[in-house]
Amino acid sequence: MATIHAPELLIVMGGAATTDEIEHVVARLEEAGAQAHVTPGRQATVIGAIGERELIASLPLETYPGVEQVLPILKPYKLVSREISPDPTVIEVRGRRIGDGYFGFVAGPCTVENRDQTLVTARVVAEAGCTMLRGGAFKPRTSPYTFQGLGEEALVILREAREETGLPVVTELMDPRHVEAVLDAADVIQIGARNMQNFMLLAEVGRADKPVLLKRGPSASVEELLMAAEYVAREGNERIVLCERGIKTFERTTRYTLDLGSVAVLKHETHLPVIVDPSHAAGRRDLVLPLARAAAAVGADGIIVESHPAPEEALCDGPQQIPTAEFGEFAREVREVAELLGRQIG
Numbered sequence: 001m002a003t004i005h006a007p008e009l010l011i012v013m014g015g016a017a018t019t020d021e022i023e024h025v026v027a028r029l030e031e032a033g034a035q036a037h038v039t040p041g042r043q044a045t046v047i048g049a050i051g052e053r054e055l056i057a058s059l060p061l062e063t064y065p066g067v068e069q070v071l072p073i074l075k076p077y078k079l080v081s082r083e084i085s086p087d088p089t090v091i092e093v094r095g096r097r098i099g100d101g102y103f104g105f106v107a108g109p110c111t112v113e114n115r116d117q118t119l120v121t122a123r124v125v126a127e128a129g130c131t132m133l134r135g136g137a138f139k140p141r142t143s144p145y146t147f148q149g150l151g152e153e154a155l156v157i158l159r160e161a162r163e164e165t166g167l168p169v170v171t172e173l174m175d176p177r178h179v180e181a182v183l184d185a186a187d188v189i190q191i192g193a194r195n196m197q198n199f200m201l202l203a204e205v206g207r208a209d210k211p212v213l214l215k216r217g218p219s220a221s222v223e224e225l226l227m228a229a230e231y232v233a234r235e236g237n238e239r240i241v242l243c244e245r246g247i248k249t250f251e252r253t254t255r256y257t258l259d260l261g262s263v264a265v266l267k268h269e270t271h272l273p274v275i276v277d278p279s280h281a282a283g284r285r286d287l288v289l290p291l292a293r294a295a296a297a298v299g300a301d302g303i304i305v306e307s308h309p310a311p312e313e314a315l316c317d318g319p320q321q322i323p324t325a326e327f328g329e330f331a332r333e334v335r336e337v338a339e340l341l342g343r344q345i346g
């Protein structure tokens, strides 16, 4: 099996470095049998040198024209780290944006239950000026005896909702066998909390040509989340949005404990956008707005929330879904806070 290398060194090109000087460094690395991962930035271009450390270290990189600094990457995550890409990544889908000042506002039903429920919700979400529509087709349920999602039938409904509203669709992929069908219907592929460390699935979406929404596992550390993102990025797909959705603690008044500290840490460690799911974290709708506000204030690049026309009849997660009748007001409040913080709904 081939040895898999991560970038070992960062070559920081000075602000005045020319294209020729950058290409020269890349060519020298390649001649030496290494690879170069070039990230142009506002201040400087950063080149990640991928290959065997000793081999790369044997090159007199510091002496090449235009090179400002050569630094080792000490963190276990490489491609997703801020070191390699100091500028924030913006994920753009069908003209909608998340990251770097664009606040992604993703909303929709927990689960696609039927055509009517989904289309009604999609219209309300679009009317409220949201960024994307969410909706589960394949549902990861704790009990095998509960509704597991409509599967492919739901994908047809989501496609219709997208056509009607123009909103990009976010839906979860649970099984590599569904990758083609889900890719066909989804604009953004969600990897759910329970699959955060399903490494085969991560590699699969790493090879896909669609952005990935990667949710933090309820028992996963921030570093494990970043390493999961690294699995996706390593396959070539660096269009990743991370999502904090609450972790397991001893606390029982909320469904999970929303770890807002992790958002601040992630914003420091990675160039990827980070969003927050206050719906699954809280498990109750009265807490969704305060937690959404807190998410914006801590520096999150967006939120993902659930809404349903009749939450009391919902097949999944009823208590946390915002009734569509109240969604417009909810969205106004979210927009107000986002704008107050200098963010624009993407």
Ligand code: PEP
Residues within 6 Å of the ligand: 110, 136, 140, 172, 191, 192, 193, 194, 215, 245, 277, 280
């Ligand atoms: C979801 O967003 O549909 C979901 C199931 O959330 P999580 O994976 O965070 O539990």
Ligand code: MN
Residues within 6 Å of the ligand: 110, 111, 280, 306, 316, 317
């Ligand atoms: Mn849900």
